[in-house]
Amino acid sequence: MKGDAVRGHLDALLLAALEQGPLHGYAIITAVQQRSGGALELRTGTMYPALNRLERLGLLRSDWQSVGERRRRCYELTDAGRRSLAEERTAWRELTAAIGAVLDPAPAPRPAT
Amino acid sequence: MKGDAVRGHLDALLLAALEQGPLHGYAIITAVQQRSGGALELRTGTMYPALNRLERLGLLRSDWQSVGERRRRCYELTDAGRRSLAEERTAWRELTAAIGAVLDPAPAPRPAT
DNA sequence: ACTCTATATATTGGCAGCCAACATATAGGC
DNA sequence: GCCTATATGTTGGCTGCCAATATATAGAGT
Numbered sequence: 367m368k369g370d371a372v373r374g375h376l377d378a379l380l381l382a383a384l385e386q387g388p389l390h391g392y393a394i395i396t397a398v399q400q401r402s403g404g405a406l407e408l409r410t411g412t413m414y415p416a417l418n419r420l421e422r423l424g425l426l427r428s429d430w431q432s433v434g435e436r437r438r439r440c441y442e443l444t445d446a447g448r449r450s451l452a453e454e455r456t457a458w459r460e461l462t463a464a465i466g467a468v469l470d471p472a473p474a475p476r477p478a479t
Numbered sequence: 480m481k482g483d484a485v486r487g488h489l490d491a492l493l494l495a496a497l498e499q500g501p502l503h504g505y506a507i508i509t510a511v512q513q514r515s516g517g518a519l520e521l522r523t524g525t526m527y528p529a530l531n532r533l534e535r536l537g538l539l540r541s542d543w544q545s546v547g548e549r550r551r552r553c554y555e556l557t558d559a560g561r562r563s564l565a566e567e568r569t570a571w572r573e574l575t576a577a578i579g580a581v582l583d584p585a586p587a588p589r590p591a592t
Numbered sequence: 593a594c595t596c597t598a599t600a601t602a603t604t605g606g607c608a609g610c611c612a613a614c615a616t617a618t619a620g621g622c
Numbered sequence: 623g624c625c626t627a628t629a630t631g632t633t634g635g636c637t638g639c640c641a642a643t644a645t646a647t648a649g650a651g652t
Contacts, residue, residue, distance in 0.1 A: 367574070367577065368570070372578070373639060374484075376638085378578075379578065379582070382582045390600075391602095401580050403577065403580065409640060409641080411602085411641070411643095412639055415639095416638095436600070437601085437647095438599095438600070438601090439601070460480065462579075463516075465492065466571075468515050469491060469568055471495075482611065483609085485610080486609065504629075504630065505629050524612070524632080525609085525611065527630065527631055548617090550617095594651105594652085596652105598647105599646100599647080599649095600646080603642105603643080605641090606642105609636105610637090612634095612635090614634105615630100615631080618627105619627080619628075620626085620627080621625090621627100
C-alpha cells in the first residue's frame with residue numbers, strides 16, 4: 367500500500383478502531399493492521415497527534431493506566447465520537463460510490479433496443 | 480462532498496474519464512460530474528496541471544483543435560495510460576477493501592458455538 | 593552481562609497535492 | 623451591453639500525512 371493511503375480517512379479509522387471498546391495507541395495500530403489484513407499500518411507520527419486532536423474535539427477521552435512500570439494512555443469514544451463515526455461512515459460510502467461510479471461507470475441505459 | 484475529496488485519486492479519475500474516447504479538459508469536468516451524480520467537481524487549478532503532468536509521463540497525448548475561433552486541447556489515453564488505469568483500479572479496490580474492513584469489520588468467526 | 597526486539601508514547605521538520613483566486617478569451621442569449 | 627457558459631491556464635497557500643528522531647520499560651536469546 368502506497369504512502370498517504372489513509373489520507374483523509376484517518377479520523378474514521380481511529381474512531382472505528384475504538385468502537386468496540388477502549389484501546390491504547392499501540393493497540394490501535396495493531397488492531398487496524400489486523401482488521402485490514404496487513405494493508406494499513408498507522409505511523410506513530412500520524413496517529414498520536416491525531417488522537418490528541420480528536421480528544422480536544424471531544425470525540426475521545428483518555429486516561430493513563432499503569433501496567434507494572436509501563437504507562438499506557440487508553441482512549442475511548444465519547445457520545446460525540448460515536449455520532450462522528452456514523453457521519454464518517456456515511457461520507458466514506460458517498461465517496462466510494464462517487465469515485466467508483468467514475469472508475470467503473472454503469473453502462474448507459476438505452477431506450478428499448 | 481467536502482474539499483480534497485479526490486485527493487490521491489485524481490489521476491485515476493482523469494484516466495477513467497478518457498477511457499471511452501478523447502475529451503478536452505472542460506468536457507472531462509462535466510463527464511466526471513455527471514458520472515458521479517454531481518458529487519465530484521474537478522477544479523481547473525487541479526485538473527489542468529494534472530493533465531499536463533500525465534502527458535509528460537506519457538500516459539496521455541493531446542492535440543489542439545479549433546471550433547470556429549475557439550481552441551480546445553483534446554486528450555486521449557496512450558497504451559501506457561491504459562495500463563496505468565488498470566493499476567489505478569487495482570489500487571482503488573485494495574484501498575476500499577482495506578479501509579472498508581476497518582470501518583465495517585466482519586464479525587470474528589468463532590469456533591462452533 | 594549484553595544485545596536485540598517488542599512494547600509504548602511523543603515531537604519535529606518537510607513536502608506532496610489539492611484548492612481558491614486570479615487571469616484571459618470566445619460564443620450565445622436576453 | 624451584460625451575463626452566463628465555454629475553454630484554458632498560473633500562482634500562492636494550506637492541510638495533513640510521513641520520515642526521522644527521541645525516550646523508556648520488558649522480555650527473550652546468547
